[in-house]
Amino acid sequence: MGVKLTDTQVTLTHPQDESTSVTILLYGATVTSWKVKGQERLWLSEQAKLDGSKAVRGGIPLVFPVFGKSTDHETSALPQHGFARTSTWEVLGQTSEDPLTVQLGLGPEQLSVEARQQWGRDFTLLYTVSLTGPESLTTKLEVENTDKAPFEFNVLFHTYFRIPDVSKVAVQGLTGKRVADKVLKSNYVEQTTDGVRIDGEVDRVYATESSDPVDITSDGTPIVSITGRKNTEDVVVWNPWTDKANGLADFYPKDGFKQMICVELGAVSKFHTVAPGDKWAAEQTLNAK
Ligand code: BG6
Numbered sequence: 001m002g003v004k005l006t007d008t009q010v011t012l013t014h015p016q017d018e019s020t021s022v023t024i025l026l027y028g029a030t031v032t033s034w035k036v037k038g039q040e041r042l043w044l045s046e047q048a049k050l051d052g053s054k055a056v057r058g059g060i061p062l063v064f065p066v067f068g069k070s071t072d073h074e075t076s077a078l079p080q081h082g083f084a085r086t087s088t089w090e091v092l093g094q095t096s097e098d099p100l101t102v103q104l105g106l107g108p109e110q111l112s113v114e115a116r117q118q119w120g121r122d123f124t125l126l127y128t129v130s131l132t133g134p135e136s137l138t139t140k141l142e143v144e145n146t147d148k149a150p151f152e153f154n155v156l157f158h159t160y161f162r163i164p165d166v167s168k169v170a171v172q173g174l175t176g177k178r179v180a181d182k183v184l185k186s187n188y189v190e191q192t193t194d195g196v197r198i199d200g201e202v203d204r205v206y207a208t209e210s211s212d213p214v215d216i217t218s219d220g221t222p223i224v225s226i227t228g229r230k231n232t233e234d235v236v237v238w239n240p241w242t243d244k245a246n247g248l249a250d251f252y253p254k255d256g257f258k259q260m261i262c263v264e265l266g267a268v269s270k271f272h273t274v275a276p277g278d279k280w281a282a283e284q285t286l287n288a289k
Contacts, residue, residue: 031060043260047252050082063156067268170195228285232265
C-alpha cells in the first residue's frame, strides 16, 4: 500500500484499492505500468530496455524538449524526442496522500554530458504522477525556465495504451480536426465520423482544443477517456503496424501492434516559449472504463 521506492522505480498503490497501482521507472520518469483493478492498461514491449540503455518502448515515455527531430532550431543536435525519456530523474517525494501523488524532478545536473552539450539551457522539469482515483491516473509535466533567456520546447505524454484488439478500436473526438499525416505526407481535415481507426501504419498529429474530449472505444464502447487536458492541444495517434514494428529492435512481440495504440497528448506542432523565471505545465488524466 502507499508509496514503494526502490533504486530504479517508484510504485504507488491506491490506498482504498490495492489492485490499482502505477509504477514509474526513474529512467525517463517513464510510467511502465498502470493497473486498474488488477488489469494492466498500458502496453510495454516484452523487449523494452528497462536498464537505462535506451528509451523505454511502451508505457508513458516523456518527450522534452523536442518532438521528433528538429532542423534549424537550438534543439536540432538532440536525438528524436529529446532527453527527458533517456535521463535518470530524481524522486522528490510524496506530495499528497489523497490523491496519492509523487513528484520527480530533472535538471541540467542530471543530464549526460552529451545531452548537456546538445542543449545547454538551465531548466527544471517537475513531473507529478497521481492516482486520482481507483480508475484514473493524472500526469502533469511542469517546465520551469531557470535560464537567463527564454527558451522554446515541445512536450508530449507518449502514452502506449494496451487494447484488446486494434481492429475493433477507434479514437473519438478527432472528427473535423486538422491532421498532419506523416505516413501520407499530407495535411487534411479528418473526415471519419465513427472515430479514427487503425488498419495500417498510422502516424498523425491532430490539432485539437485542450477542452475537446478524447476517448478510445472498442466495438463502440469507451475503454479509456482522456480528460483534464491542459496545454495538450496536439493529439498524436501512432501505430507502427507490421513493417515499422519489424524494424524496431525493441518492439516485441512483433505482432504486438495489434494490442497497442499510442494516443499521445502534448504540445508539439509548434514550439512553446517560456520566459526566464516562468513556468508552463501540461496535464492529462487517463480514465479507465
Ligand atoms: C511517435 C511519432 O510519437 O513516436 C512517430 O509520431 C515515431 O513518428 C514514434 O515513430 C516512436 O518513436 P521512437 O523514437 O520511440 O521510436
